[in-house]
Amino acid sequence: MxxxxxxxxxxxxxxxxxxxxxxxxxxxxxxxxxxxxxxxxxxxxxxxxxxxxxxxxxxxxxxxxxxxxxxxxxxxxxxxxxxxxxxxxxxxxxxxxxxxxxxxxxxxxxxxxxxxxxxxxxxxxxxxxxxxxxxxxxxxxxxxxxxxxxxxxxxxxxxxxxxxxxxxxxxxxxxMKYYVPKNEEGIPVDIRRVTPKTNSQCTDCKLCVKVCPMGSINYDDVTKLDGICIKCGACVKKCPTNAKYYDDEDYLRHKVELEIEFADRxxxxxxx
Structure with missing residues (x-):
């Protein structure tokens, strides 16, 4: 063909x-x-x-x-x-x-x-x-x-x-409506506005700026976001010094919940 x-x-x-x-x-x-x-x-x-x-x-x-x-x-x-x-x-x-x-x-x-x-x-x-x-x-x-x-x-x-x-x-x-995580009381929590943080290991290499699919990470100050974060993981997983991370309690609880509840392949x- x-x-x-x-x-x-x-x-x-x-x-x-x-x-x-x-x-x-x-x-x-x-x-x-x-x-x-x-x-x-x-x-x-x-x-x-x-x-x-x-x-x-x-x-x-x-x-x-x-x-x-x-x-x-x-x-x-x-x-x-x-x-x-x-x-x-x-x-x-x-x-x-x-x-x-x-x-x-x-x-x-x-x-x-x-x-x-x-x-x-x-x-x-x-x-x-x-x-x-x-x-x-x-x-x-x-x-x-x-x-x-x-x-x-x-x-x-x-x-x-x-x-x-x-x-x-x-x-x-x-x-179906978009999947929404819940807290320990079973109440829905909104993590859409959760954004990544930057620790002291950052070398300002700008890689996170280049890989952000929303173009949201500020070039002059990579600790700042100029737009939305879709939690795609690009900046966290591709950072060569592990400088990007999330610290929001609801986000972290949901992350652990997913890792436990959906561990089966x-x-x-x-x-x-």
Missing amino acids: DKKINAVYFSATDTTRKVVEGIAEKIAQDMKAGTEISKFDFTLPHEREKELAFTEEDIVVLGTPVIAGRVPNVLLKYLNFIRGNGALAIAVVVYGNRNYDDALIELKDILELDGFKVIAAGAFIGEHSFSKILAKNRPDEKDMSIVANFGDQIYNKIEIEHKLDAIIVKGNKPY REPELFV
């Missing part, structure tokens, strides 16, 4: 990127030799200012992380303006081992409204953005083996079976 393969993703800590690129690369391998993959990383703010449009000649593997059980609401404006124009799409969400709730069905719906034909979808697991323990180092070797098999299934569906039927994925309509779910 003469199709262009595209890997499109938002991936603050590289887990979604790894899954999306892995799927795209396997589809490309199954095609003829020399098939190139176009990569569109819309993690950083300036990349979300660019128009993105495809044609019927494209296969697009598009992935986002799951935040509070849904597609991140900060991405909705950008995602709604991507133009599919009949391109084939694979919807991918990556979550931190709790649950993907309605994120996958929501992403599928968004892509279909954008003019894509969604022929496959998958929910994968990546290390939780809050934690270095929960789903540690995932997607791991086992996950990437499933990613490769998923790529094979997609290729077979398109090229061998010639089936481009719409798929059904798990999820609710209307979508969850596996990817595929829809082809």
Whole structure:
């Protein structure tokens, strides 16, 4: 088949990127030799200012992380303006081992409204953005083996079976409300305004400024935020001196709760 393969993703800590690129690369391998993959990383703010449009000649593997059980609401404006124009799409969400709730069905719906034909979808697991323990180092070797098999299934569906039927994925309509953590008394707590702190180990290397997907960390004073924090974990996990951290009690309690309650390994779910 003469199709262009595209890997499109938002991936603050590289887990979604790894899954999306892995799927795209396997589809490309199954095609003829020399098939190139176009990569569109819309993690950083300036990349979300660019128009993105495809044609019927494209296969697009598009992935986002799951935040509070849904597609991140900060991405909705950008995602709604991507133009599919009949391109084939694979919807991918990556979550931190709790649950993907309605994120996958929501992403599928968004892509279909954008003019894509969604022929496959998958929910994968990546290390939780809050934690270095929960789903540690995932997607791991086992996950990437499933990613490769998923790529094979997609290729077979398109090229061998010639089936481009719409798929059904798990999820609710209307979508569930965003997941909200609770305190010890079972009362919902709002951690949306919680922001990272900076300790004395900071060397002012500015890496946190460069990796913040919201462009919120002040360049002149990296201890300050000029915008929102989505708790993606990029500044904390990528800091070379471990200078970024959270100290909010509700956030930390929820982090530990997640690490305990959802310690059992969850596996990817595929829809082809």
